[in-house]
Amino acid sequence: MSSNLAPFRQPLPANPATLSFLLLLAGFALASAFLIYEVTQTKYSRSLVRELSLAVPASALLGMGILVSFVNNGVAL
């Protein structure tokens, strides 16, 4: 690029494989906890707050993990 332009910087590290793996791992762990909770509780004992406290962070980690994994695989997002 010409010198009067500032260089472009990618928001993620050049090789985000580890980041993607860690995010997905943490996300799956929380998703598993959510699943275990859902199947072990009865409909009278299930707590919405407890469910959301597992589902929201699991979604954040899995969502971000999926995105980073797409980036790692070179998909033009």
Place this chain on the structure above:
Amino acid sequence: MATMRRFRLPHILLICIAAFFYAAALFGNAASKPADRKSSFMVPSTFTNTKVERILDISHPAIARETVTLDVENTGKSATGEYFVAVDVDLECRKLAWLEAYEGKGASRKDWIVEKGALDASNSVQLYKVTFPKPLSPFSHQSFTLYFVWVGLVSNLPKKVAQGEQGSGVYQGALHWVSPYPTTEEKLGVRPSSSEIHSRTPSGSLTSTGLSYGPFRDVAPFSRETLRVHAKLSHVPLRGSILKRKITISHWTGIANVLESWELWHDGAELVQPFSRTDLLIQGRYATPPTMIQHLRFDLPAGAFNGEYRDFDGNVSTSHFSSGRSGATLELRPRYPMFGGWKYQFWFAYDVPLSKSVGIGKDGRYVWKGPVMRGLQNVPVDRLEVEVVLPEGSNSAQIKLPFSADEKTSGREYSYFDTIGRETVGFVKTRVVDEMWKDFEVSYNFPSTAYFRKPFVAIVAVLAAFLGSMAVLRLEFSIGKDSKGEAAEMVRTVGMRVHDIHGKLESLLAKLNVAFEDFKHSHHDVARFEAARADLTAQIQSTLVDLSSVTKSVSGLSGDDSARLEKSAAQLANLWIERLSKVRQAQDEVVALRKKVSASSVDDKTRRQVGERIKKLEVEEEVVAKKAETLVAGV
């Protein structure tokens, strides 16, 4: 009849007046038409071409390049800087791909402005206006060069050849350069497609580089004489009928993905007989048939990676992609060898890092820069469609081209994780040749908040799956009221709650034991221990109250399970009361002993007796604990 006679005269008069006006309008139109038409444009005879040297390069049959070096004199009475170039209408419409005018060579070269001018219908030429940097005064001379690139000037002759035979082509064009000005001296050099020339008209003279014609002296304006050269073709004429290039810019991935979709034609002479694989195998042992295309080589930009090559049948494995510092190369082998008249449709893709193609301007706008196309050398493209897909969230895109496009396009496209879609800008250009492989720019605004759009979409999508599963688990799928099932569910719920309460009681008891151990071994402060014990005991008792209230929710339910659960919970509460009492008794013994020790000395016998009582109480507590454990396991 009487009525008809009465109105005949005015009738005739009316018709005559109408006819007069119609004729006047007709003649008036006819008279005014030439004045409105552009064809009336006459080139002012202000120049004389004092010297014209043309070099026509038809060595590549698909593309003809013509360099015209001119020396012109202003023979008019006033200074002028507008020189007109004439191009045959037929050639202009279908064959002219590129025209440029410049002065000097190499580093001192200066490009001049060339604009499409009026149509001179009387001479069947399209005029192009070349503007000199400064007006040329009368009797002054100016030297400059015109560079034309034509497509499809060479046609196959013969039209059909055998499978192993080499094709020939014939060029038919103008011997004299068609100019609106008189020419004093003109020379023409032709570089044919091979040294094997079958025929040439006029004959001219053979030189080491090809053919030479002239010098011709005092050539009149618009002078037309045919030149015909028929020679063997040393190159295979290929042509891209459509090339679609889609460049997807991704800030998240940091790449520009380039997808090129080609429709490639072999424009050489067709085969006389149907293609024979057997003949090809036999011929291939000695030499590859000269008209056959087996390999294609594409030069790609530096830093290109992730090359991919496909056609309608899927991935084609016969490709070789290599990337170096100066550039990358993609060598493809079509799925089948190509002969004259055959078509091969394929596409390939590669990625280019954005660090090499995108920058940020001082105004905060992103600027992407890349080539219009990078393809097969000396292969013209009939129609080039370029589309640049910008990152989602970008806006105010502007495109800057090195030439005028036939059509500029814009739109919106949806792809991975998109919500509002991605803005696209592009252009269409017909007849694209190697000389037009220049860089173009696309600038756009991209607010940094747009980066959050895609993670947000991904997170919401996953969260929706979680919320969906939560909703499904809350739905009732049974037909009618399942009171038995609900009762069983309630019993199970209360059972789980009893387990939880039992666990809580265990942890409270453990805390009590810790407080007691602290008292025994650390602080020996009776008042402090009593306070802690009172607090924990109160918590245990309140938890026992919880236990009884929990079991009340199943008391109204019918069935053996609910009755058994209620009974078990009551037994469990009693066992816990008993256990707590044993623990407290044992602790009281120790506290009493501690008080005695601090007041006076205690003999060994008393100590032994207290120890025995404590041991007994501990054993009893353990028995009760086991009973409670067994009871809870059965709930």
